[in-house]
Amino acid sequence: MIKNKKLIIITILFIIMLLSLYLAIYAGYKDLGLNLLKKAFNIGNDPDSLILNLLRYPRAFKALVAGSCLALAGMFMQAVSKNPLAEPYITGISSGAGLGIVLSVLLFNSVNYSLFGFFGALISSALVIIFAGFSRFSITKLILIGLSVNIFFSSLISLIILVNPLKSYTMMLILSGGITTNEVISDKILLLMFIIGLILSGIFIPKLNYLRLDSELLESNKGRKYLYTVAVIIAAAFLTSLSVFSAGILGFIGIIAPQISRMLFGQDYRWLFVSNILLGSSLILFSDYIARTVIFPLQIPLGLVVAFIGAPVFVYFLTRKGDMFRD
């Protein structure tokens, strides 16, 4: 009975994702309409097909990657820390990415800043994980070290922005999050990395169902517990870096998608895996649609739209089902 209910909710989430995908691809200032569905897979030279192939598809694809990666990374962090506030960005990954981006603009005037963001995220998460492993690994220590790295790098970013007034606008705009085009790494490679990320996540889903047991109860099996925890955090860091590569820095998704999923499905990570992919990608796809259409021809930074849509949706869920967050 419970299983059927969960299936119905998953189906609804899937439909919402498809609708968002439809809006992201086929709706825009140049409204392309449903009739283009037929043409979608025939590469032609007419302007409509070109818009689809060069702009809309890659953009929708990156929105999907960013949304699902962030939601999954958030779910991973919260699962191993047993703390609903743990998310990939709090733990220093975002500021590492931000620093990479700002440096790329500063030093190279780079349009390929997403690659720098990707490596910045990887480097800072590696730093945090290594520091958390000194003497004895602990997830709480990891979060606190992440916070410290975060505040350090963020201050560095602010400093760089302040002393470079000519480039500060570009930097601020990029840091607010947005889907980027990148010529260095093709969408095919991104697709490959995304699939690797999903497989990696899928492999560790059963382990999250083990780690949901009481942490003291798991303590007598320390070796396993730490092995799985570290593996899951590395997966989260990789996923977050991928999302930075696709859509810059987007906070908040890593908290709301996993927490709404948890309110809907409980702590069965097999359901949560699917739910987070659907919810996370829907939210970014829809936000990106709003970001590029609502005050056309201006584009609102994606990160701001995510916040404007995400915060009220999250508060709505909390007022309805927030009872599960007892102190």
Add this chain to the structure above:
Amino acid sequence: MIKIRDLYYSVENLTLFENADLEIPTGKLTIVAGPNGAGKTTMLKLISGIVKPQKGEIISEAKELFYLPQRIKYPQGITLTEYIESYFYKNNWTWFLSKQEKNKINDAISLMELSDKKDVLIDNLSSGELQKANIALGIVSDADLILLDEPTANMDLVNRIKVLEFIKKLTQKGISIVAILHDINLSVAYGDWFLGFTKNHKIISDEKEKFFTAENLKEIFGIDFKVIKDNEDIHIQVLN
């Protein structure tokens, strides 16, 4: 057999154990008794390897260990069956459990007489039922050493007796069980081997007949008891 040799462990300035030597037999129900703060939980944590002795050594032959802490934080929004399933994902890399594993879970749940609650969310179970669910978790763990920190504290009298009967049966399969219990008469009824922790951090370790004497109990709890021995039966009363 678990052998503890020359154990020393202190917390802040308080020495909990000093030169402690004791043995815990295999395939028996060992009951740990003593006042609050005497170091009972710490001893279970030492045996389970969660905390390391500051001096001395603990030698255990156990291959697989299951430790049930006193206070447990439960996951939310999953059913009792799913809660028990969690333990199988320790070794499993598959997303779904096999038929055999599911049968094993069902058996453990019915042994704990929780079959009618197996699809109920654990958020809605009573604390006694949750404790029984944790015993079921211990059953499916396939451990040969089970450490239980006050496993029956929230159960009603009937359930306490049923669970202790059941734990006793587990020892017949060669499983060693160490449990902290505060109910002295139930301890007498079901325990095979006893560890008494005194307020002065001395450990008295003995079999039933020799353990339950008025002197030992006075030393452990600091109050007077009357111990009545009637053939095999031992009855204990608190003296005012």
